[in-house]
Structures are given as structure tokens and as C-alpha cells.
Amino acid sequence: MSTLQRQLIAPFSHLVGQEKAKLFLGRALASGQLAHAYLFRGPDGVGKQLFARSLAAAVNCRQRQALLPAAGESDWASLPCGHCSSCLKYSSGNQPDFMVISPEKGTIKIDRIREMIQALSYPPYESPSRVVLIEDIHTMRPEAANCLLKTLEEPPDKNLLILTASASRDILTTISSRCQMIPFFSLRQEETVQVLMRVNPELEAETASLLARLSEGCPGQALILYRREMIAIWRQVVALVSDPQKDSNRDVGLLLQAAETMATLKEELLPLFGLLRIWLRDLLVAGFSGQTGQDRDTLDGGLPEIKQKRWNSRQLFDKLQAIDQAEKELGRNCNRNLVCEVLLFQLQQ
Numbered sequence: 475m476s477t478l479q480r481q482l483i484a485p486f487s488h489l490v491g492q493e494k495a496k497l498f499l500g501r502a503l504a505s506g507q508l509a510h511a512y513l514f515r516g517p518d519g520v521g522k523q524l525f526a527r528s529l530a531a532a533v534n535c536r537q538r539q540a541l542l543p544a545a546g547e548s549d550w551a552s553l554p555c556g557h558c559s560s561c562l563k564y565s566s567g568n569q570p571d572f573m574v575i576s577p578e579k580g581t582i583k584i585d586r587i588r589e590m591i592q593a594l595s596y597p598p599y600e601s602p603s604r605v606v607l608i609e610d611i612h613t614m615r616p617e618a619a620n621c622l623l624k625t626l627e628e629p630p631d632k633n634l635l636i637l638t639a640s641a642s643r644d645i646l647t648t649i650s651s652r653c654q655m656i657p658f659f660s661l662r663q664e665e666t667v668q669v670l671m672r673v674n675p676e677l678e679a680e681t682a683s684l685l686a687r688l689s690e691g692c693p694g695q696a697l698i699l700y701r702r703e704m705i706a707i708w709r710q711v712v713a714l715v716s717d718p719q720k721d722s723n724r725d726v727g728l729l730l731q732a733a734e735t736m737a738t739l740k741e742e743l744l745p746l747f748g749l750l751r752i753w754l755r756d757l758l759v760a761g762f763s764g765q766t767g768q769d770r771d772t773l774d775g776g777l778p779e780i781k782q783k784r785w786n787s788r789q790l791f792d793k794l795q796a797i798d799q800a801e802k803e804l805g806r807n808c809n810r811n812l813v814c815e816v817l818l819f820q821l822q823q
């Protein structure tokens with residue numbers, strides 16, 4: 475992620491999804507009654523970092539300062555304003571009263587925590603409050619966490635701490651019990667598409683829809699898949715296994731080639747399986763509802779050029795099970811190439 479992206483901020487009204495978090499934090503901003511430490515916890519890629527940076531900017535936004543102490547219930551929606559002197563510094567990464575601590579080589583270093591504690595012993599440089607963002611605190615080792623506890627429980631006056639953590643990873647209760655927890659959730663399909671199209675205006679609607687489904691409502695994850703051209707590989711595989719026109723001799727060579735490509739995927743292989751699963755489930759649902767390939771509003775709506783084989787529901791269930799089996803075998807460190815070959819032959823039958 476570039477520095478510019480990492481510093482991106484947006485008014486609360488522009489942030490997509492997380493309505494409860496917005497309402498809760500917005501009211502706290504408007505009333506001037508912010509907690510001393512927040513923990514944003516939720517799935518990866520749902521916007522925790524953007525929310526954290528936007529909250530940090532909103533705290534010191536000149537527009538908010540002008541509204542306090544009598545800000546109205548709805549005034550928070552326009553914060554941070556994005557154009558006052560403080561917001562401009564946040565956007566450009568030059569806000570002296572905003573500190574970010576991120577994992578280095580997979581973990582938050584204790585030295586960074588010590589430096590932060592030292593910095594907090596001085597008043598903010600130019601803003602009403604200093605904001606410290608500690609990202610991915612699930613990567614923090616116990617010694618660094620212990621070093622943080624006292625500051626987290628009672629930060630010096632005019633300091634706000636915002637911590638983020640993945641929902642799927644454990645965090646020490648000594649950390650979570652000292653913060654106000656703000657849960658984050660996966661976005662709805664249409665919200666995910668909205669974020670993807672906003673970030674990548676050139677993205678085709680069908681591809682955005684596919685990515686949204688595959689990422690299960692986590693736009694950050696969807697963007698990673700997009701950059702790695704997962705959708706292109708998925709389309710190739712679907713075209714190969716579902717086209718009834720090809721002759722069998724040529725098919726074998728193409729399948730082996732596709733299996734080899736799949737096997738070279740690293741952490742993207744399981745998401746590819748996820749995409750194939752969604753595609754097969756869509757075919758299953760379409761079969762039960764009596765829809766044809768032409769009137770389906772499903773994943774293969776992104777594949778108008780492909781003629782689908784006609785599989786019955788039993789065959790489709792078998793293919794879904796074949797994917798489950800392939801996933802299990804990968805988990806047991808079986809030969810990736812072989813697992814992919816077997817899977818493709820089963821999908822093609």
C-alpha cells in the first residue's frame with residue numbers, strides 16, 4: 475500500500491458500511507466524549523484502517539473544534555472535513571500529532587512501543603489531541619503488550635489510542651479489556667461492489683461483483699485478488715471444464731497445463747477454489763429454479779461467451795465434494811500439481 479493510500483481519510487458519511495461503528499463513533503465525536511482507547515476488531519479488508527485514520531483526522535478537524543461543545547447529532551457525518559489545515563496534514567502524512575505503529579517483519583516491536591510512550595509524556599505538538607494508531611495488534615508479542623498496558627489503561631491527557639486487530643486472530647485479554655471495543659463486519663454484496671468501483675473506476679461491473687462474492691464482503695481482500703489476476707485464471711478454468719465443444723485429446727493437454735498454472739498459485743489457490751465453489755453453487759441454484767444460462771443473474775453472467783455443459787444436481791454435488799477433497803489434501807501437504815490435476819478432471823466429467 476502506498477503512503478498516500480495509507481494516509482487516506484474520508485468523512486464518515488462517505489465511509490461504506492459499518493453503520494453501528496459510524497453511529498457510535500460519530501456521537502462520541504459530536505459530544506466530545508471519546509474513550510481513551512478504541513479497539514477496531516473485524517475481518518481483514520473491511521475498512522478498519524480507513525475508519526481509524528478518518529477518526530484520527532476527525533478528532534483534530536478544525537470544523538469539529540468549531541462545532542464543539544454544541545455539535546448536533548448529525549454534524550459528525552461531515553467529519554473529517556478534508557480541507558482544513560489539520561485534515562490536509564493528515565491526508566499528506568504530515569500531521570505531527572498522529573503516530574502510526576505498524577508490524578515490522580510480522581510483529582510490533584517493543585522499541586516502537588517504548589518510543590511511543592516516551593512521546594506521550596509530552597503534550598501534543600499543535601493539535602488539541604494526539605492520536606496513536608497501532609495496527610494489527612494481534613501480531614504483538616506478550617513483552618511488547620505488557621509494555622503498553624499502563625499507557626493503554628490510562629494514557630496521559632490529550633492522547634487517544636486506536637488499535638486494530640483481525641477478528642480471526644487471538645489477542646491478549648489484557649489488551650482488549652483496556653479498550654472500548656468497536657466490532658467491524660463484512661460488507662453487504664452491493665456495498666463491497668460500491669467500494670471496489672470507487673477505488674477502481676475502470677473495473678467492469680461483472681468483475682466487481684465476482685470479486686465481492688469471492689471476498690465475502692471484504693473489499694481489501696477483493697483488491698488483492700484483483701491485482702493478482704485471480705479472476706482471469708478462474709475464467710480460464712471454468713471455460714476449460716465447462717465447454718462441451720472440445721475434443722478429448724486436446725482437453726487432456728489443456729487440463730494438465732491449467733493444473734500446472736493452478737499449482738503455482740500460493741495463497742491464492744484456496745480463494746480460487748472458493749470461486750469455483752460459488753460458480754458450481756450458482757449452477758445448482760439455477761438448475762433448481764429452472765433458469766437457463768441466458769437468464770441467470772449468477773457468476774456465469776460474467777461468462778456470456780462460454781457454453782455451459784448441462785450437469786444434473788448429483789454431478790454438481792460431486793464436483794463440490796471434489797473441491798472439498800482437494801482442499802483437504804492441500805492441507806495435508808499433498809503434491810499440489812497432482813491435487814489440481816485430479817480436481818480438474820473431476821470438474822470436467
Ligand SMILES: [Zn+2]
Pocket residue numbers: 534535536537554555556557558559560561
Ligand atoms: Zn478538517
